[in-house]
Amino acid sequence: MAAAALLVAVLGYLTRWICDDALIYTRAVEQILAGNGPVYNIGERAETSTSALWQWLLALAGFVFRQPDTSMISWVLGLVFTAAGVGLAVDATSRLHNWRNTTVLLPCGVLVLLGLRPVWEYATSGLETGLNTFWMAASWWLLVRLRERSSTKATLFTAFTIGLGPLVRPDQALVAAVFLAALWLAVRPGWHLTLGAAGAAGTLPVAYEIFRMGFYGIIVPMPALAKNAGESMWTRGFAYVADFAGPYLLWLPLAVLMVVFARLLHCLKSRRTDLTLALAPVAAGALHLAYVVKVGGDYMHARMALPALFLVLLPILVVPRSRTAGAIAVVVMVWASLCAGLWRYPAVDGSVRGIDDERAYYVAWTGSSHPTDSxxxxxxxxxxxxxxxxxxxxxxxxxxxxxxxxxxxxxxxxxxxxxxxxxxxxxxxxxxxxxxxxxxxxxxxxxxxxxxxxxxxxxxxxxxxxxxxxxxxxxxxxxxxxxxxxxxxxxxxxxxxxxxxxxxxxxxxxxxxxxxxxxxxxxxxxxxxxxxxxxxxxxxxxxxxxxxxxxxxxxxxxxxx
Known part of the structure; x- marks a missing residue:
């Protein structure tokens, strides 16, 4: 756990940056701290922040540190959230497999994350990606933790945390729904606790949605309208996934890891709760990826595909030691070393592209190898x-x-x-x-x-x-x-x-x-x-x-x- 978190933190720091879109959050935070509310312009109520929770966390950080320009804070906070999220996720997976505290575990899926340069780059960026990683990891950790302590208080807190998904990003409502279903199947609460958990999960997102509709006059953040988030653009979406997977030969480690996952499901078939927990993030990741493909992906290389990858790898970040698992871990380690050291997304050449390496673009545009402030x-x-x-x-x-x-x-x-x-x-x-x-x-x-x-x-x-x-x-x-x-x-x-x-x-x-x-x-x-x-x-x-x-x-x- 500590090694994974440290490596992600180091790699993220070495590729630290923020993008122009991160400064959109910074401007909105400046308006909040100036007392003008969550707006971009004083005379116009427009919700420019896709992640409501990230916006308000930055505002809190700016208030605490007396710093209205949170551009520097954004990449540091993103890196902390990413490293903590990876560490939590590895610990949760360890708890899932090591239920008897006697199993030796091997790093496996976590090597995929460590080998991919987009994971390092979006550990910072100033966007909500780090918060997104931390929320998914924390939800996963709390779900696994319920196997050890499924008290009413723990159940309600887990439901509340999972319910924050739509505030992390609106599309994370899909992941939250799957995780809440897994929570119910794992705990099997009575109807009183079921209603309590539903209230804990839904109160804050519903309250914020009412605020959004009354304050801004629409039901989604404005970038969702600008990006036609309700449209179906499957061809472009599949091209976006291929654009992510192709340069890194990502299909290779994922195909090999399917063997590990199949073996895991076979071992868990007699432990129904553990089987449910192992399947939940994979189902959530598949659903989220389907949505990303449907809406046509994004213009930032890899960014919108990273949450789905993280989710499907959660149950196999580490795996119990066996001869097969050892051989697969070696294969993935070789791939990760080659990927980290040799394989790169095509460099910026000045041409207009539908999908960009955003970090490379802004490094070239600003002339700074680490553009980290406004x-x-x-x-x-x-x-x-x-x-x-x-x-x-x-x-x-x-x-x-x-x-x-x-x-x-x-x-x-x-x-x-x-x-x-x-x-x-x-x-x-x-x-x-x-x-x-x-x-x-x-x-x-x-x-x-x-x-x-x-x-x-x-x-x-x-x-x-x-x-x-x-x-x-x-x-x-x-x-x-x-x-x-x-x-x-x-x-x-x-x-x-x-x-x-x-x-x-x-x-x-x-x-x-x-x-x-x-x-x-x-x-x-x-x-x-x-x-x-x-x-x-x-x-x-x-x-x-x-x-x-x-x-x-x-x-x-x-x-x-």
Whole structure:
């Protein structure tokens, strides 16, 4: 247990980093610590944090350490959670196998985790991956622990911990459901304890969901809308899994370990509770992987496949010693050594890819071998930061955009009345833009992760989270002073030039029907009536989609022929 945790900690430290998406959490935490609530912009209630629990843990850490910029804290805390999670998981598996305290155990599945570079890299990253690993491991440990002490208190605490899954990540509701079923089968509680366990598991997630619906006006975090998390994209999903497994020949150790798992199930067939516990994480991992494949995977190499891998390996992280197990452990150790030392995901070459090695990309972009704080990222957009500081300091209320071309042109125009922020910055790198701007300068998210309009665009998903550009017409219609004519430069946004007619149509569409209600749900003061209207209309609001063409949107929401 100690060796596994230490090795993961060392390897994670050697590849430490944070990504631009981690800075999205940092900006939201800054707003919380400033007293503005869990928002990205002061004047707009948008839930940009996929993991509610990670966001609030970072806020707690920032409060304790008096540090509103939690970018450094995020990778350190992620590494601690990952190492502790791997250690807990190994200990739980040891307890499952060593039920008589006489069995010698061999490392097996844990070698797969130690050999994979993506496991090291996502031990940090600033995202919720470390918390995710720790939650899965803690749930597994508590389930196994119930074999030794299945008191009412232990059962309720286990149910409560498992119930945190949807707050760790919404997709972990699938894993939590499997683990709760395993808890019931292992304990076989009476109906009083069953109801108590259900209450312990569900109270906090249900309460937070009610808060989410009333505060934000939708039923899922906004990135789920931007990434079309309800769609079925099986072909892309299978390609995502192959993209993870292929470079590391991952099929080889998994195929060999199937022999170990089959032998384990045979040995446990007379111990029904242990058999249930051994099957639970494998079933949970298969279900989670099926979901990841269904929604088309992710744009980050390996990230969304790692939880499923961790889950299916849990029962065989260590295994009882035998001749067969010894031979298989040697094979896996050889594979892990080759994988760790030789095999790499294709390096960043500057081409546009649907799946990226995010760490390699940001190491190249920032010029730092270990980009671990917001300052490293902000330096890349120093020119934009200087303009934002100058505009905000001068009292000008401007919409500011930096181009993506070689010149990185920076364009400003006046913002409309009614916007509470001192200015607005169009954020292509959303996290970095959020950190270079003061918290009272708003961020107009170009990709829809933090934008109630762009997140609902009817674009097909080519690259999750990067498929819904908020074009010039919508940017100007929503934020710019109507008296200001559209800027003719194609550098103003990726989508190119814009006409006055497009801006007028987009502005009209924003004032009609569901679009107007979406705007009110996030921008009106949060009175009790607004909370209730948000709560009762959350389901409908979540399902609204918007044609990206302003004229089509105007026809859909305003009825204009």
């Amino acid at each position: 300052a490293t990222y902000v330096r890349k957009l120093q020119g934009l930061k200087d303009v934002v500081t100058a505009e905000a300091g001068s009292g000008h209320r401007s919409l500011i955009y930096h181009g993506l071309g070689p010149a990185n042109d920076i364009i400003t125009t006046s913002i409309r009345t009614g916007i509470t922020e001192r200015g607005m910055v169009v954020g292509v790198y959303l996290g970095t833009a959020g950190m270079l701007a003061p918290i009272d300068v708003g961020i107009a998210d170009f990709w829809g992760l933090a934008n109630p309009i762009g997140s609902r665009f009817e674009f097909p998903t080519a690259k999750p989270g990067h498929s819904k550009p908020l074009g010039n017409a919508w940017l100007l219609a929503d934020y710019a002073d109507p008296a200001t004519p559209p800027h003719p430069s194609g550098n103003f946004a990726v989508s190119g030039t814009v006409t006055s007619e497009q801006v007028i149509a987009a502005r009209h569409a924003l004032s009609c029907g569901d679009l107007a209600e979406i705007q009110r749900s996030v921008r009106e003061p949060l009175t009790f009536k607004r909370f209730w209207d948000n709560l009762t209309g959350a389901w409908h609001r979540t399902r609204v989609t918007i044609p990206p063409d302003p004229f089509e949107a105007e026809r859909k929401f305003c009825g204009r022929p």
